[in-house]
Every structure is written in C-alpha cells, then in structure tokens.
Amino acid sequence: MQNRAERSYDAATGSDRSILYGASGFTLHNAHLQTADRINNTYNIHGDSKVIEVNEALRLLGNPKGCAWDPARACLDGTRVVHIEAITSWATSLEAEPTTSGARILLVPGPAGSGKSALAHTICKELSRSGHLVCSVFFDHTGPQPTAEDFTVVLVQGLCTVDDPVKKAIVELIIKNKTLASAPASRQIEDLVLPIVANLPSTRTFVVGIDALDEQRNPSMLKLLRDYVPRLPSTFRFVLTTRPDPLVMQYLENRPHIISFLHPLVGESSKADVKTFIVDRLSMTDYQTAISAKLLKAFIVKSEGLFLWAETVLNHIDNTYGHAEELADIIDGASSDWTKTETAAGKLEKLYEHILSKLRWNNDRFVEKYNIVIGALVTLQEPLSRRGLAELYSPDGITEDDVHGICMLLRTLLKDYSKDDPTRPIHLLHLSVQEYLVQRAPQPFRIDCEVHHKSLSRLCLLAIQRELTPAKVPILGYSDGDWVWDVTKKNRKIPVLLRASLTEPLWYSIHHVNAHWRSLREEAGKEHTTLLREIIVENPRPILEAAASTRSKVDMISLQHKVWPHGPPSLALARRMAKIYVSLGRCLYGANRAAEALPLLQGAVSQYTPYKDDNLDTTAELQLAASLTWLGLCLCYLDCPDDALPHVEKAVTICRQLSLTHANEARVALAYSLETKGHVLDKLKRYDKAYDIDVEVLDLYRQLVVAHPEKFQHRLGLALRNLAWSLDACKKHEEAVVVTQEEVELRRKMMERDTQISGAGLVMSLESQARYLINAKRKPEAVECSQEAVEIWRRLVHDNPEKFNSGLADSLYNMASDLYSCDRVADAIPFSCEAIKIRHQLVANNPSTFEPDLANSLYNHAMYTRMAGRITEVVGYGQDAVEIRHRLVHDDPEKFNAGLADSLHNMASDLDECGRVADAIPYSCEAIQIRRKLVANDPSAFEPDLANYLNNHAIYLEGLGRTEEALECRRERDDIQSRLPAQS
Ligand SMILES: Nc1ncnc2c1ncn2[C@@H]1O[C@H](COP(=O)(O)OP(=O)(O)OP(=O)(O)O)[C@@H](O)[C@H]1O
Structure with missing residues (x-):
C-alpha cells in the first residue's frame, strides 16, 4: 500500500512535486505539504484514473x-x-459578533506609503504559519495584475487544502461543469464556493488576505467583497489593506459586515516603528557613526511616521557622496540631489501623481473646490479642522461639506483623515506632499501658494473683524484707559486666552495673519488694504490685546507699512495709536515680556516722527516723553543701555523744557524720566552720574509726596532704594545704609497706615539694607535685617505660597550666607537646607528659571557643610551642583562656565579631602580646561584662579605619585603668578 501510494504521488504531481499542479501562485506552502499526506488516502479510495481526473x-x-x-x-x-497582534487575534478568534451573521472584513485603510503591504505580507505570513490562511492576493503585483477571477481561483484552491471532503466536493463541481474553472468571479463564488461551505469545519477560521485593493480598477472585485462575502459563514475573515481610495471606500465603508481598523499607520504613533526601522537600516551601513544622535532625531521627526519617506531617504543616502551631510541637507530641505533624483523625491512624487491622476480632472466643480481646499491645506501655517476651515472660508461660500468632499477624495494623501469627527485637524500626509504640490506637480495638480496666501490673509482679517469683538471675547478692553500715562499706576495684568475660549478661525487668524501677509510678493489689492487699515491702524487695540493674551506675535509695524501708501495717519490718529501701543507695551513689560513690548514702544515713539517739527501741545509732548521713557526702560531691561540712553535723554530734555512753563504737569514726568535715566546709567556702570540723577529724583519725589503722599510714597521709596544702590556701587557703603534705612522706615509707616500693603516692599528694602551692611562690614546687623526679611517672607508665603515661595528661598539663601560671613556656619546650615528644599520644588515646575538658583544653593551648602566638618555630606551636594551646572553650561556656556569651573574645582578638593584623590583628578582637569578658556577671553579676571587650580591639581598628582606632571603644573602656575600684579 505504501509503495503504491508513493508511486501514485509521483505520477499525480508531476516533476514539480506540486499537489495543486498548475496552481503555483498559491500561497500556503505549509498547507501544500499537509495536503500531500492526505492525498495518499484519496488515491487509495479513488484509484489512479480518478486521481488524474482530480488533478486535471x-x-x-x-x-x-x-x-x-x-x-x-x-x-x-x-x-x-x-x-x-490586533489583526491576528481578530482573524483567528472564533467569537462571532452578534450583529452580523456572515463573514466579516477587517478594513485596514492607510495613506500612501504607510506600510500597508508590509503589514499585509506579515499578517499572511503569521496566519499561514498558524494554519489559518486560506489564500492571499496582492494587487500591487509588479507583473500582470491579479484579477477578481484570480482571486476566486486562489480562494477555491485554498479551500481545497482545508480537507479532502472539501476538495472532493469542489473537484466534483468542476468535473460536473468544467466551465466553472474559468467562469467570472461572482459565478465561481456562487457555484464553487458557496455550495461547499457547509462541508467546512466550524472549529477554525478561514482567513483571506487582500492587499492594495485600490490598485484593482475593476469594480467586480469590490462587488464580490460587498455582496458575496456576507453570504459566507462567519468563520471566514477577510483582512483587507488598501489606500482609502474613493471608489474602494464608496463600496465598502459603512457596510454592516465591514469593520474599520482603528490603529493609524502614520503620524505620531508610527514614529517609534519608523525609528526602529531607521536604526536597523543604519546599523548595517559603514557610515552609521557619522550620523549624530541629533541628526538621527531630526530624521525621525521629519519622517512624520511615514515608512515610504524614511525608506526612500535611506536608499538615497546609501548611494550618495557624504551620507550624513546629504541627510542633513534633505532634512533642511536643501538637497537638490534629493529633489532631482528619480529614485529619491522623484519616486515619492510619481506615487503622488499616480494617486492624483485618478481624480476627476475634467469636472470643473471638482477642480475649483480642489484648488480652494487643497490650496488652503498646503498654505495654512498650522492644520485646521474641516469645521474650522469651512468657518474661515465662509465669506467665500465654502461649506463643511465642500471641505469634506475634497478630503474624502484625497484621503490617501492625508494623515488619518476622520470621516466622523469634523473637529479633528486635517494634516497632509507628509511635508513631501506639500512640497510636491507647491513646487513640482504638473498642472492641474499644482498649487500656487501666492494666490492662497492672498486669500488667507484676507480671510484672517475678515475673521478678526467678525469675531474679535467684546461681545464674543469679553476680556477685550483690559488695557484701555488713561492709566497708561500715569507712572504711579501699576501695569495692567494680561488675562490669558486659551485656545478653547476662541473659535478656531479666530485663534488661527490672530496667530497667522502676519505670516500670510509676509508671504505676499505682490502688493495687496484695495479690499485687503482697506480691511488692514481698519484693523491695524484705526483700532488696533483688540488685535493687540488678543495677541498678548494668546501669546501670538502680530508685527504691527510691518503690517502698518502695508497700508502706508495711504500716507501716515493724522496727528489725532497717531496719538490714539501711540496710546494703544504704550498701554500694551506696558502690560507686556510688566509681564516680563520686554522683547514683545519693545516693537510696540518703538512703534509708539515713531508715531510722533512725522510731527517732530510741529508744535505739539503740552499733553502730546508729555505723552511723547512718556513713550520715550518706557522705550528706554525696556531697552535697558533687554541689556541695551547704550540704545536706551538717547531715548531717555530726549525724554528728560522734553520734560525739563516743559517744567519751565508747566511745572505741575511736567514734574512727575521729569521725575520718572530721570529715574529711568538713573537705571540706564547704572547699567552702563556710570555710577557717579547715576548718583547725581538719583539725588535729583529723590528731591522731586520728596516734593511730590508732600502734596500727594498716598500717590507718591511708593515711588519715594523706590527713589531711596535707587540712591542707596548707586551709593553702594560708588563704594559709599555707610551712606547707602543710611539711605536704605530711611526707605525701611518709610515702608514700615506705609504698612502701618495701610494694612492692605503686603510687606513685599519692606522685605526688599530690608534685604538691600542687609547687603549694604555686609559691605559696610557691619555683619551682625546684616544678620538681624535678613532675619526680619525671612520672617516677613514666611508670612507672605503662608498667604500665597505660589507667589512668594521663590522670594522666601532667596531670603533664606541670603540669611545663610550672612550667618556664614559672621562665622556662624552651624546656624547657617538649617536656613540653607530650607532654601534647597524650596528651590527643588520650584525647579520641578520650572527648571529653566530656577535651576541656576538651586545650583548656587547646593554649591554654597557644600561649602557650609565642609566648614562644619561634615565632609562626607559635602560630596553629594557638590555633585548635584556640578550636574546642574553642566546642564546650564550646555544651554548657555558664556553665562555658566565660570560657576561650573568653581563647582568642579571644589568637588575635586572635597574628594581629595575624603581620601579619594584619584576621583578628584577628572574634576580638577575639567575645571582647569574651562578656566583656560575663560582666561583666553579675560586674562586679568581669571588668571589668579587658574593659578590656584593648577596649584591644587599639582597636589593631587603628587598624591598619586605622578610627580613629573605635578612639576609641569607648578611650572605653569609660577609662570602665571610671575605675570600677576603683586596683590593677586
Ligand atoms: N514595518 C515595516 N518594517 C520594515 N519596512 C517597512 C515597514 N513598513 C513599511 N516598510 C517599508 O516601507 C516601504 C513602504 O511600505 P509599503 O509598500 O508597505 O507601503 P504601502 O502603504 O503599501 O504603500 P502604497 O500606498 O504605495 O501601497 C516599503 O519599501 C516597505 O518595505
């Protein structure tokens, strides 16, 4: 029996040993082998002639x-x-859904190049191994493309492998009617598949994999999937990967037997997969080490999770000259090799063109809406939802349905477009799609961005005009009022406007109107400039307030220039604008946003330029002086005192002039402009001059406070503080103490009179006093002042920890330092500990602001514990300080290098002290290296320390027996010392 069976096998399968001879495209290699065993039995039952008939x-x-x-x-x-995992467990689970009775399709739509085919091949491979796959078909086959009939044939062939009764049943049907073997697909399902489904076991699923359905242009395949699949039993599972082609989706979406797969194949969630792929590919190259971590990161970000783009880039750089440089150029959009090469960007663009070519370019309605909607998508500065886009375009008659219609047709070139959620932002598939459409696509696919920037700049202005009103945005008007010209009034707070509190088009328009205008090459038309004039010139307050509140940047001045052809505004309008600019400038300055305040304050001053030779009235002159003063202050804050000085001097000149004729009105303005000039001179380190000014300011405020104590006492306090500061800077420490004492007393009285005053002013004057007392060598008194300051801060923190915690930490830090300078190091430690604790909390919320303070605290604390003899604790604090300062130096070496060098130097010394001299060496080396760099820029400031560092380093080296190196260090130290002046 055995021999006979074997012989029969040879005869039946022919020389290629395939059971299903003539079905070599069949996918189930494992199933072939399994079926071969079973065929032996069949032959025994039917005999040779029957076998030949079966195979025939x-x-x-x-x-x-x-x-x-x-x-x-x-x-x-x-x-x-x-x-x-999700697809295979769905495909192999026998659990039937209660809502449908027949077979189901898992539809996995994904945009172009997102890795659908790779996924389909993997799923088929996995399910073939587990014995669940019946057949598969890949419509993107490079040779002759499979047809619907090819699909039904492999399905039938696959079913033949399930078991002998099934095969027998199928064969009998074919033998009975041979035309069925070449019948149309639907008939094969009807007459070959459906009749045998009753013979199939119900203990497993039968999975069919179909890929690239969108490449199958004949609707007969789509009809099979739509109409015949539900008639198969529920053990059938179809896994179908496709681009969301309009035709495919029209047939299949929203059918009861079709389930949509929800995991996206591109975008954020795919970046990790693309990263794995990139890293793997690079690991096989000999240039992998040339790709820095930063470049790799940029590559991954730029991929936007799109496999095809990443793979095409990798293929391209594999074959280029200067792999890493070319990759960097591609990422920066600066590689002409990439854009001009057929196999690089050209490959992607061919695919995009292929997809676009399938759309309805003869239909004028489609072409018109394509241009508007896709034109908008490629020109927008950030994605909008279809609802937002329709609202923005409502003046041009575009509806949500219009946007939806076009997006549905172009879904293949979009990233995870949501049919159901109109509020989800619409993203183009990848930047390469945008670049193609704008730069290289042929007509009619090509988009002219200039046209769309023009539309969008107009539509943004219309949205602002329509929606930025106090009725719709109630916070508007917060900067309004005459407070702006009154220096004794506090700057108004800027209320925060979150994205959710504005409509999408309004949010977008406020943020991006500028960019669209900037992108216009040609001059805008009359409609545009009229709108711009109304919004930017005639009433700029709402847009400026909204920009400040949403933290967006509106470049008012350059926008104004767009309407300058109409000529500069009248004096009345110029003054109105200047007032608005100054009010917003002050608000921004008060919110520590001086960089944003600066252009507004410059704009305010420039409003008066056309009228500089005219005779302005007193009020206008005072307002110009105030604008100049604020501009000077702002420049000074931004570390540009040289630029600030001329403005402030101009303000002082105007005020002095006016005070001759209008003493009362001009005195406050004069005091304020002088006060600002004092700040500027301090910043310029011209302390003597600043002192003279501060004396004059103090005198003016003393006069002003007589008539209006309530109004001017705070400014009088500030005048005292400024004067004390200048005195201290002029090394007149005792005098500084006296002046600051007057301020302290004034602040105490103010608090007695008005219990609403918080004590924040007093605490600052106490802290200044403590500093001047230290400088005057009156250290114990300084400790008393600091002590009082700490107590006041504690009260303030009790009421409002968020606001005052950082002040308390500073005060504790200073207190510890004062105690240390009084040789009370043990007393200093608890204060220092408390400061560290608070600063750790502050760093957790806002590292960039508070890390430098924390590093200082840790650095000092290491010093205190060292002085207290707690040497084992020291290293930990020192190490923490070094770590933070390394981070700070990474971002701003100029600012933090000296501190890092000190930390490293102390760390080495502490390690040596702990008997860990070998560990000290690398710290000491790094400290010396940084010092050398600092010395190169400023030898006189840094050479003494370098000599000191070298001295210590020599000691460590000697401790390790490295005498030669130690000698070398000492030689360099001596060399430096011989150059230094005697006292150093
Ligand atoms: N998970 C993956 N692992 C490795 N390579 C992948 C993966 N996914 C995709 N690729 C590679 O990325 C390229 C694009 O993938 P694929 O052809 O599968 O995309 P697609 O979505 O089927 O494209 P199209 O829309 O053109 O049919 C292919 O060369 C593929 O080998």
Missing part, C-alpha cells in the same frame, strides 16, 4: 500570479507589534 480538474483553475506572500516584504521584527 484542478489544473483547469489555472495559475494566478501575485497571490503569494513574500517574507522579504514583511515588517521588520519589533515594528507594527500592536497592529499585528
């Missing part, structure tokens, strides 16, 4: 191509893990 019948079915999964095209291990 099966041969009639043919040999479709493009139906085999390919392990070389499968996903890289470790990618698409979630997708594979």
